[in-house]
Amino acid sequence: MNNEKLIHAIERYERSWLLFALVMIVVFLIFIGYTLTGFAFYVPSAAERIDPTTVRNEGSLFANPRVEKTGDNVYTAYVLAQAFTFLPGEIRVPKGAKVVFYVTSPDVQHGFHIRGTNVNVQVIPGEVGKVEHTFDEPGEYLVICNEYCGLGHQDMIGKIIVED
Numbered sequence: 001m002n003n004e005k006l007i008h009a010i011e012r013y014e015r016s017w018l019l020f021a022l023v024m025i026v027v028f029l030i031f032i033g034y035t036l037t038g039f040a041f042y043v044p045s046a047a048e049r050i051d052p053t054t055v056r057n058e059g060s061l062f063a064n065p066r067v068e069k070t071g072d073n074v075y076t077a078y079v080l081a082q083a084f085t086f087l088p089g090e091i092r093v094p095k096g097a098k099v100v101f102y103v104t105s106p107d108v109q110h111g112f113h114i115r116g117t118n119v120n121v122q123v124i125p126g127e128v129g130k131v132e133h134t135f136d137e138p139g140e141y142l143v144i145c146n147e148y149c150g151l152g153h154q155d156m157i158g159k160i161i162v163e164d
């Protein structure tokens, strides 16, 4: 192989790797874009601030943790995440229900993660976290606390039952 042919061969080789790198960059950008447009991406918003010491008192939104019907197959749930339970411990809604969750803690930091969904809230005392989810699939969904909150952390489990 003479010199010129060798140089051309090297150039081709370099070009093909350069192209490969460019293709990978485009592929990554597409993945990132896809993620940002909503898949597996959910930033819970802090709806409002609240005094954690009075959150259980009469008159507070969370005095009586509950789920209530607020529209056509739309529900609003007021959830207390506390050491070491969720109140209400069980939430029942029909299939296809859209549930707006307001979650807060009267004591320490907890998690509010609904297994099998992208609902995952860090529950901070003093803040009301707000997330919503539409339950299209009937079944039992486990609610778990995924922030270490003390000795009973692993027992902090709730349930959402979506009825057919």
Ligand code: CUA
Binding pocket: 082, 083, 084, 109, 110, 111, 145, 146, 147, 148, 149, 150, 153, 154, 156
């Ligand atoms: Cu509550 Cu961990």
